[in-house]
Amino acid sequence: MANKNLSTPGKRAAASSVIHQAIDAIVKRFGKGAIMALGGDPGDRPSYDVIHTGSINLDRALGIGGLPRGRIVEIYG
Missing domain, CATH: 1.20.5 (Single alpha-helices involved in coiled-coils or other helix-helix interfaces)
Structure with a gap:
C-alpha cells in the first residue's frame, strides 16, 4: 500500500x-x-449475554466483555 x-x-x-x-x-x-470504533462510547455498543474468558484484557479486547453466548466463536492461533 x-x-x-x-x-x-x-x-x-x-x-x-x-x-x-x-x-x-x-x-x-x-x-x-x-x-464499532475501538475505544468508542460504551453506550453505542449493544448489550450481549457473554461468557467471560477469565482474562480482563482479552474481555476488553473482544469489545463486549467476553465471548457472546449462543454464537459460534472460532479461536485461532
Whole structure:
C-alpha cells in the first residue's frame, strides 16, 4: 500500500470524511452494531449475554466483555 502523508489539515479532513462515509454505508447496509470504533462510547455498543474468558484484557479486547453466548466463536492461533 502506498505511504500517504496526511500532514496537512485538508488531507486529514478528507481522509476522515472517507472513513465516515464508509462507516455510514456499512451501518446502512448491515445495521447499527455491525461496526464499532475501538475505544468508542460504551453506550453505542449493544448489550450481549457473554461468557467471560477469565482474562480482563482479552474481555476488553473482544469489545463486549467476553465471548457472546449462543454464537459460534472460532479461536485461532
